[in-house]
Amino acid sequence: MTTLPSTLILDWKRIFKWGSICAAALLFVSLVGMPIKLDPKSIISPLLSLGYVSLFWLPLIFGYVASSRVVLEGVETSKPGLSDLLTGVLTGAIGGAGLTLLMLGIENFDIRDPLINWSPQLLEVLAFGARDLNSAVWIGIGGALGLVGAALNVIPESLRRGVSYGFFTVLAVAIFEPALDDMSEGFRLEWLVELIFQKRGGLKLWPAIILASLIGLISVVSKGKVKKAVAQYRKQEGSQKKQTSVVLFGIVAALGVVLPIFMGTYVNSLLANVGIFLLLALGLNIVVGLAGILDLGYVAFFAVGAYTTAVLTSEISPFFAPGLTWVLSLVFVVLLAALTGLIIGAPVIRMRGDYLAIVTLGFGEIIRLLFLSDFLKPYFGGAQGILGIPGIDLGFVYISGTDTRGIFYLVLFFCGLAVYVSWRLQASRLGRSWMAIREDEQVAEAMGINTVNSKLMAFVVGAVLASFAGAIMAARVGSVFPNSFMILISIVILVVVIVGGMGSIPGVFVGAFVLIGILGGPKQPGLLQEFGSLKLLVYGMLLVYMMLQRPEGLVPSARRTQELHQEEFLQDSWLKGTDDEDEEQPIEGEEAQI
């Protein structure tokens, strides 16, 4: 590849395209209310709050995107240089101009009637709290951020990595502030927290700078050794990989057992929430990830688990109150969940994949409506639900619903069980037949797999895992209500599985911790409780983004990646000439296949 001397040629069409998309995105973010809602959460106090981060990252990203160019093999390109930087500046400035217009608009027109965020409050945030700030300042800010974005493209890769790691570390530390605050008491590290955090929240300026530069330096010095290690881990095969995986999971499990002792109520209850969703996601991972059945009514099994526990253990359940212990009721929970899995699974199992999705969604809604209705009110209490569910008596220890640490250990145990089950199933005959069905059902059937039974088994295993989560949830909250089992939950769990990586157990862990831990579940607040109802918007965007850009998820399973990028793999092997069978085939043949 030869490089031309850099000349100052600007692609105006490209600049305007990305600039106006950037402006539209900024307007959308502002009008949805992100800057206002996220302003209370400060990152670097008092300089930067999350509200401003939600505005600043857009010109930066668009500057980066607009100035990055497609490098084609064999085509002459100029060195990245001034024209790229200028592209970034102009893109960012056009984006920022959108906010300038918005400020002028808010000052002069009042259309607050339909648009609730068209308010003086937004104006105040946009004007950085100053009363008479020239709104044109946003053009400058946008340009500067665009410049930074473009500069990231121009500087060498190691430096880019250092800068971004430094920035993300600061962001992460600020996000984890409540958790660190809570943990510091257990570790007797209050002084450290006081050193780096402001009393009212947010990092102090100097610690932030030191932290960022430290992490940046480390990553520049280490020169991507971490990445190499991960790549090497992924390349391992057979027993070696198994060994490493077992060791890794061992470390995670050990941390899970030891850490809660040092943590306060806040982190423990947060982890218990994450754990319940993790358990659900592990179950759905078997159904969606391994067997490829898109079950949108997964919440039904969660509800069955919770209601079975409630009826069997509560002394005041309306119709039938045997008052069993939690452990004993678990037996019935498993049986009933498996039965529900069979009953829901049997009619839908032969349907087309997309019909199945809608019908399971219907079943999920039917179950909630039935629990809610007057029809079953004598048995399940209708909208009032079932109250008075006792804690969990394990014989040697009693865990009440408010004992967050105990609940966390219980969740941890069941998550471990779920991981073990999914891990063992993955390589088993059943697991392999699931994967075969996922890839091509007709071929799988032709290979002698009983597709109906295999798919039903996936339904049943998923149902049982979800019912465990339901049983724990019931004991934790002490009551169950039909409206805790909205379809929303199914979809949030689906997002967790997809963002993490369908069919990948580590992926599900990452998905649950990142999404439920930081953003929070449908009703449970996460670390960033400021998000409130906006988190669902973020979930939706993440889902679309992942499907478009990275359908295999953050931590993909190798097999699934191959399936989803079959064409690219074919092309790669064709380019490399490793695919001997296709050597004689002309390119037209390949295209026709696609």
Next chain:
Amino acid sequence: MKEEKTVTAVIEGKSKRRTPLVDRFLFVVKVFLIGLVTIGFLAFVAQQISPDNWFARWRNPGATGLSADQIKGLVISGLSQGVFYGLIALGYSMVYGVLGFINFAHGEVFMVSAYTGYIAANKFSANGMWESNFALCLLIVLLLAVMVSTVTAVLTERIAYRPLRNSPRLIPLITSIGVSFVLQNAVLGIFGPGTQGYPQLPEWLAKQRSILTFEISGIKILVFLVTIVSMTGLWYLVERTKTGKAMRAVAEDKEIASLMGINVNRIIVTTFAVGGAMAGVAGVMFGLLFRAVNPMTGFLPGIKAFTAAVVGGIGNLGGAMSGGLALGSAESIAPQLILEPLGVPGVTQLKDAVAFTVLVMVLLFKPSGLFGERLSAEDRA
């Protein structure tokens, strides 16, 4: 020789034993459902003949029977609900016919239109035009809402679905769930979470009228008229114009259609636009009829409209409308007709459950829908 025999025997034995287990269960389910519906219906007939009848009293001791007016009212409200399902179902059906995936976000397009209508109507109402010049206002509101919903539908196609044209079928479905989430919560964020009200209708439209002994409000007549007009327009577009011919060709086979010189991308955009416009009409009418709209308005009607599309046979436009009407009536009548005679209390709460049960039953008994589906061979797989 002997061994071979046992092997085949084992295989045969297994295949005889294994698969039918599910089928047998399904048979029981089918018999149970049919039995339930039949007994409920017979009990209803019995209670209509005389509420004191033992069969009517058997499950439902408080049986009173329904008067003719009550039944007519149920039919009318069912049909006027069904019209919306039908109009939205058209969009599902057309997109499924052309692209072969369920556009889950289509219900949200309907909601966006209802919101646009609410904003425009309230602006008109604020300066008094809504009362003084209702017909003109309604026309403008309708055009505006249809425009916005069309643009929304086309934008979602451009941003979210076009890059996924050749991916496995479930991928665009999952994407559309995400799009639906985004639209719902964006509207919630921008316009606030509360339920918003449409302005009051003029007197002559809100009044009850009596047509062929059916008591029906003026607005419902308007809804039916608008639906008939838009259905006629759609029929003309699909069956009589060149674009419609191209749409049918693309639905039949995309590759061959493009070989015949049809711009497949443009036709797909047109399909989304037409579907969006139909949902737009439905959105404004929904707002006028129920006079309330919130960000979740689109979710249930959306799913039920898909049900309607399946009931009528997916890809079949006349089927989608009839499916919508059938589903709307079933949902309105079945609770009183079948569930109440069976002694189920609070039947109106189970309206939505009935709609989903209809979906399950149609897919169990006649998966291709009541009027037959029209899909290309590859989509049917």
